[in-house]
Amino acid sequence: MATWLRRRLTRAYERMLRQQLGxxxxxxxxxxxxxxxxxxxxxxxxxxxxxxxxxxxxxxxxxxxxxxxxxxxxxxxxxxxxxxxxxxxxxxxxxxxxxxxxxxxxxxxxxxxxxxxxxxxxxxxxxxxxxxxxxxxxxxxxxxxxxxxxxxxxxxxxxxxxxxxxxxxxxxxxxxxxxxxxxxxxxxxxxxxxxxxxxxxxxxxxxxxxxxxxxxxxxxxxxxxxxxxxxxxxxSKADFLRGLRTYESREESWRQSRTERAVALLRAVAGTELNDATAVAGRLRGQLPSAGAREVSAELERQRDSEPVESAD
Structure with a gap:
């Protein structure tokens, strides 16, 4: 492969890796x-x-x-x-x-x-x-x-x-x-x-x-x-960017695991008392990234919607 083509491909690959990073x-x-x-x-x-x-x-x-x-x-x-x-x-x-x-x-x-x-x-x-x-x-x-x-x-x-x-x-x-x-x-x-x-x-x-x-x-x-x-x-720079991508993938997996554990905890608490679930959800939202906080809020709303409505005498 010609040197100029190899360089162009390398730069294109570096740009792709860079775009994948947050x-x-x-x-x-x-x-x-x-x-x-x-x-x-x-x-x-x-x-x-x-x-x-x-x-x-x-x-x-x-x-x-x-x-x-x-x-x-x-x-x-x-x-x-x-x-x-x-x-x-x-x-x-x-x-x-x-x-x-x-x-x-x-x-x-x-x-x-x-x-x-x-x-x-x-x-x-x-x-x-x-x-x-x-x-x-x-x-x-x-x-x-x-x-x-x-x-x-x-x-x-x-x-x-x-x-x-x-x-x-x-x-x-x-x-x-x-x-x-x-x-x-x-x-x-x-x-x-x-x-x-x-x-x-x-x-x-x-x-x-x-x-x-x-x-x-x-x-x-x-x-x-x-x-x-x-x-x-x-x-190379591509090696370095791949290393950063490894870090980001690990962080995304870690954040997802934290969110899944938070939602599981919320479901367990909601099984006893909705007020307790509301209080727990408030604390969890402050400890999670924005996407995780939104998922906790959505779970709390699902639990509220599923609460039986007491009929008036």
Whole structure:
């Protein structure tokens, strides 16, 4: 197939996917997997794959800005990655360092009010990378647009353990009462840059697992997950839009399930007393999307119409 025709078909497919989408998820998290395998497949070295993957990262940032996504978290370097050989780690650290400086100084980042923050055990990183993190965070600290979180030296269990230790220390010091230890107390001690629950996790490279990534903000929120085969350097806008479509399909199914449960509850209550059903319907309507609220109202009307009419003596 000619290149020009392939491009036209790709753009048409992207437009079709875009038209199928409604509201975008607020927070998307991506596991950027497959850089090394992509390089090996082409007879290149791992650093070459990481460099091409960095170009994909820039494109994804543009797509998020275009689609109105409010927060993007990228799994760039896990705690397990420290086990890789130095001849792979050093070029990777060089790339992370240079991209942080590049992003921090990019006009597009400032024009779109992108705020950059790192999550993870940043102190384990080389000094030059820590300085680049500090520079990127300070340069964009005043921005209030898209939040770009970069997970570096990150491990979800380690993050939760760190928060648990802080809670225990505060209780022991008398700064936190045991009865005040709740979800909010833990969340306040998690990574400062992750501001909201994750709606969608995307993983490239073919593996169908979330790899200890954001267990509190993603798994705790039962985030939708989209696993796709392309290696990260091959990840396309169409792949991204398919991931968003997965999220939207999950949300539609979830909303429908909530509506069905609400109507079933209303029917059960109506079996005893219509006044109780009216009160329950009022509460349910406030908790459901507009379509679900309308269905609850319709069910209540059906029950009212089916009420026997008492004849006057």
């Amino acid at each position: 509201t975008a998820p607020a927070h998307v998290a991506i596991i950027q997997d497959g850089n090394r395998r992509y390089a090996r497949q082409r007879g290149a070295d791992a650093p070459d794959g990481h460099r091409e993957g960095a170009e994909t990262t820039e494109q994804v940032l543009e797509w998020c800005e275009e689609l109105g996504i409010e927060e993007l978290t990228l799994y760039a370097f896990s705690t397990e990655n420290f086990d890789r050989p130095d001849d792979e780690l050093d070029p990777l650290f060089d790339l992370i360092e240079s991209k942080l400086y590049e992003f921090a100084d990019a006009d597009r980042v400032h024009d779109n009010d992108v705020r950059i923050g790192a999550i993870g055990d940043v102190e384990r990183l080389p000094q030059r990378v820590r300085e680049a993190v500090e520079y990127a965070e300070s340069r964009t600290a005043a921005h209030d647009g898209l939040r770009l979180n970069i997970a570096l030296a990150y491990g979800g269990r380690a993050e939760l353990l760190g928060a648990a230790r802080e809670v225990a220390e505060d209780v022991a010091a008398g700064d936190l009462a045991p009865e005040d230890v709740d979800a909010d107390a833990v969340e306040r001690r998690l990574a400062e840059h992750t501001t909201r629950d994750v709606d969608l996790i995307i993983r490239t490279g073919g593996d169908e697992r979330t790899s200890n990534f954001l267990p509190w903000h993603a798994n705790g929120n039962e985030a939708a997950a989209y696993f796709c085969a392309p290696y990260w350097p091959e990840f």
